[in-house]
Amino acid sequence: MKDGGRLSAAIEVLTEVETRHRPVQMALRDWGTSHRFAGSGDRTAIGNLVFDALRHRASLSARLSSDTPRMAVLGTYALTWRNGTEGLQAAFEADSHAPEPATEDEISALTAAADIVPEGAAAADVPAWLWESFQGAFGEKAEAEGQALATRAPIDLRVNTLKSDREKLLKKLSHINASASALTPTGIRVVAKPGAARMPHVQAEEGYQKGWFELQDEGSQLVSLLGQAKPGQQVLDFCAGGGGKTLALAASMGNKGQIFAYDAERLRLAPIHDRLKRAGVHSVQVKDPATTDLKELEGAMDLVFIDAPCTGTGVWRRRPDSKWKLSEKALSDRLEDQIAVLDRACKYVRPGGRLVYVTCSVLPQENTDQITAFLERNSEFEALSALEIWKQVLPECKEPEYVNERGDVLLTPATMGTDGFFAAVMTRKA
Ligand SMILES: C[S@@+](CC[C@H](N)C(=O)[O-])C[C@H]1O[C@@H](n2cnc3c(N)ncnc32)[C@H](O)[C@@H]1O
Structure with missing residues (x-):
């Protein structure tokens, strides 16, 4: 699939999640089942688009003056993923499976969004009704804390010291760019990658099957x-x-x-x-x-x-x-x-x-x-x-x-x- 088809799929999945209140993992799985031609790279890219749209749902709505799943996905691709409106239009043109091309109004909204800086709950991508609690917890840092909670998480592993040690595991996991965690003596981290990139499936590793490590933040x-x-x-x-x-x-x-x-x-x-x-x-x-x-x-x-x-x-x-x-x-x-x-x-x-x-x-x-x-x-x-x-x-x-x-x-x-x-x-x- 090309990016146009992936955008179309992400809009379909996000619509399912938001209008039919389906759990996102289930909506993604069902989409995959009914589109067997989609490869694993496609599924990852579609999932990343949907998850990133959800992470930044409030700030995207505020910046784009629109609540629709379509605009949230287009905004994610053009703004969050930094493809710009040119990249977005190129994705539409290059693929017959792309969604309806963006209208002039949509392109102007996406262009204007670059200069719109939301405030408060929307800037922090925190539900408005929780904003007071966030401010209570973090004061002036509430926006920054909300924004950090809207980023992608790394994969964190805990070395099972009953069976292994960190040095040994780091060697075994070097092919997935695993490194020692900054804070815990028994932690290993694989940092999150941007855009359509896929994260490694660590449960498929020998070390996971043998109980040398657990997945744990x-x-x-x-x-x-x-x-x-x-x-x-x-x-x-x-x-x-x-x-x-x-x-x-x-x-x-x-x-x-x-x-x-x-x-x-x-x-x-x-x-x-x-x-x-x-x-x-x-x-x-x-x-x-x-x-x-x-x-x-x-x-x-x-x-x-x-x-x-x-x-x-x-x-x-x-x-x-x-x-x-x-x-x-x-x-x-x-x-x-x-x-x-x-x-x-x-x-x-x-x-x-x-x-x-x-x-x-x-x-x-x-x-x-x-x-x-x-x-x-x-x-x-x-x-x-x-x-x-x-x-x-x-x-x-x-x-x-x-x-x-x-x-x-x-x-x-x-x-x-x-x-x-x-x-x-x-x-x-x-
Ligand atoms: C945060 S989860 C636990 C996660 C788990 N400790 C782990 O590390 O994987 C909280 C758990 O509390 C349990 N729970 C809720 N009410 C409870 C109660 N009254 N007594 C005991 N457990 C309860 C829930 O069933 C849920 O599994």
Whole structure:
């Protein structure tokens, strides 16, 4: 396919996503199934156009004075991908599968857009109703933080130290331009490429199949380390889901001790069994909520790790469609979930043990405010400084820029090059 056909496909897919509210991955997959002639390069280019259009949906609408999927895709190709209106017109002319050629009005809007600088929520590509929260979190840097959340994310890998080491893996992965991560000692990064470029399929690598590494954002790796999980400890991963943090905790513990991996939704736990096997982890007991309660763990855990259900505003780079789907109702539901999870999970911490609360959100309501309210409700817990723990476990690493009075930390793409992650550490008074 040429670029004209790819533009046409991207408009079709984005229309499906926006008018029929289809999940973007599903809409892309269905398009691929009904257009079998499209090669993998075409699918990548179409996906990149759709994802980039979603990442910059608000700023494109403001700059182009149009909300249509067609203009969002044309704007992505001409402006974000820097092909210009000439490049766009050339793509129309060179391909009989191209969409309807751009009208004069469309070309003038695209030309004028180069000089239009949106402000506030639109400049930051943040939904307008969340702009106040963004400003609360970041003040003057709110626009820059929103813009960083609208960029493409790298592929981050966590070296599984139970089976491999970073030097060895970097050699094995040199053909995909993998390099050592800047912040974590066990991280490997493949930087994002622009335009229609394809990222490597790391799950096809021998090292992935053999469990030498896991796919995990560097921010997620860093907050896992703040648990300071040690060999021989008793740990409850209370919102274990697919087990990303469980695996990181097991590696920190050198496979020694016991991790109980629990999640309220048993289906979310399903992938964990294969992942544990592949990673060679044998220190984890999966606790199925349908068949077990956690009574015997009450007051007995050295560490309870809460990777809380949240709005996921910190991972908008990877899921740009979720940014525009998020509603006030969903935020208030997640806030309720977080209160329930904190109040339930804290019962399992032994006196003197630790409670770690993590979200992949940057909103103060889900982070600082949630911990302030928890500490007010539960006087037997007190805060520890996550920043001080950061300095102990990551002595070589740059420090997070956003740290609240308690020492809770917030990582962001703009400041740390990671997804957005918040972490607070507390202890049960002995
Ligand atoms: C952020 S996800 C966990 C991701 C996972 N830890 C990982 O690293 O792959 C949050 C999880 O919390 C779970 N959850 C929501 N409410 C819960 C509750 N009341 N008790 C326990 N888990 C809950 C959800 O099912 C979801 O799997």
